[in-house]
Amino acid sequence: MPIRQLSETVINQIAAGEVIERPASVVKELVENALDAGASRVEIATAGGGLNLIRVVDDGSGIPAAELPLAVSRHCTSKLSEDIHDIRSLGFRGEALPSIGSVSRLTIRSRTADAEEAMEIAVEGGRVSALRPAAANRGTQVEVRDLFYATPVRLKFMKGERAESSAIGDVVKRIAVAFPAVRFTLTGTDRTRLDLPAEADDEDGRLRRLAKVLGDDFPRNALALDxxxxxxxxAGQVSIPSFTRANALMQFAYVNGRPVRDRQIAAAIRAAYADVLPRDRHAIGALFLTLDPGLVDVNVHPAKADVRFRDPGLVRGLIIGAIRQALAEAGMRPATSGTAGMMAAFRPGAAPA
Ligand SMILES: Nc1ncnc2c1ncn2[C@@H]1O[C@H](COP(=O)(O)OP(=O)(O)OP(=O)(O)O)[C@@H](O)[C@H]1O
Ligand SMILES: [Mg+2]
Structure with a gap:
């Protein structure tokens, strides 16, 4: 077969293979878009574990009518100029919406503050419709129906409604912890229903949001990190050794506000608790790392959940040191144990050992 340029739809479906693994990935992308648009309220509704329907409504900036066709085109983004090392938004690749549109029936309805009416665009299995006027308040409403209908092989890999719903719930919780001032609601199944009121955008608000997500008794059983x-x-909050879970799902980590699932961070948390927790128990809580965006690469994988630190040892030492110090200060770890020397080495601000 001669070499040919692939069609736009096939290119988008290939990208979707990485970006849109399951319904929860769609929810993550749409919620991130709402937050990048400065929303103060994000409403998420799903049906059939997100395979039948995912709807995300926000009150953010909206998309100007003339830009709607661009929003569903590959490599079109309002979030990145030419410097890929200066990323301050959750999205930047310009591929989430075209990817979603290539494997589902996607409708975007949006209205900016100065527009007289909302406009709507639809994409079905990659085919983009003409713009049409619609009724809506300021903000954006994105509806995704029949996810993976255009890629039946991927559809076969879905785990069933309950598992997909609970993955959606986890994704929303993970993002919501980093945005306490934003109100989030999630409806779909009763088991995963969430209503997170807007909290103050400070440490107290963050702790209240964490309590909503991790349980009302979390703050009483948490240690503050700074x-x-x-x-x-x-910064952040982690649980005391008597307040643990059988898995690490409720361990949230954020790098410059972006939720990440980083093995090195998870390993550092495990190491910090190694002396006080059995191997099959896991602390819960949230860690917020803030650093110069130039010192961390978030462009590692299309889903953007992986990060690469310029100096991973520094981050590991910082996490271990801070947690161990918090445990010791709370009297939950003998300060004079054999690892005391290590603790001193890991104390924040100290020179690396
Ligand atoms: N909810 C929204 N409110 C306002 N603008 C939006 C919203 N969703 C998408 N957009 C606009 O559409 C563009 C394309 O969105 P899309 O998610 O495909 O790409 P991105 O967010 O720029 O990058 P990424 O692929 O990393 O998510 C965005 O850059 C943004 O300008
Ligand atoms: Mg996006």
Whole structure:
């Protein structure tokens, strides 16, 4: 077969293979778009574990009518100029909406503050419709129906409504913890229903949001973290050794506000608790790392959940040191144990050992 340029739809479906793994990935992308648009309210509704329907409504900036066709075109984004190392938004690749549109029936209805009416665009299995006027308040409403109908092989890999619903719930919780000032609602199944009122955008608000997500008794069983080393700041709350779970799902990590699932961060948390927790128990809580965007690469995988730190040892030491110090200060870890020397080495601000 001669070499040919692939069609736009096939290109988008290939990208969707990485970006849109399951319904929860769609929810993540749409909620991130709403937050990038400055929304103060994000409403998420799903049906059939997100395979039949995912609807995300926000009150953010909206998309100007003339830009709607661009929003569903590959490599079109309002979030990145030419410097890929200066990323301050959750999205930047310009591929989430075209990817979703290539494997589902996607409708976007949007209205900016100065527009007289809303406009709507639809994409079905990659085919883009003409713009049409619609009724809506300021903001954006994105509806995704029949996810993966255009890629039946992917559809076969879905785990069933309950599992997909609970993955959606986890994704929303993970993002919501980083945006306490935004109100989130999730409806679909009763088991995953969420209503997270807007909280203050400060440490108290963050703790209240965490309590909504991790349980009302979390704050009573949490230790505050606040440490800085060589320009990397760590804040957050982690549970005391008697307040644990059988898995690490409720361990949330954020790098510059972006939810990440980083093995090195998880390993550092495990190491910090190694002396006080059995191997099959996991602390819960949230870690917020803040550092110069130039010191961390978020463009590692299309789903953007992976990060690469310029100095992974520094981040590991910071996390271990801060958690161990918090445990010791709360009297939950003998300060004079054999690892005391290590603790001193890991103390925030100290020179790396
Ligand atoms: N809810 C929304 N409110 C306002 N604008 C939006 C919304 N969703 C999408 N957009 C606009 O559409 C563009 C394309 O969205 P899309 O998610 O495909 O790409 P992106 O967010 O720029 O990058 P990524 O692929 O990394 O998510 C965005 O850059 C943004 O300008
Ligand atoms: Mg996006």
């Amino acid at each position: 440490a800085m080393r060589e320009g990397v700041h760590l």
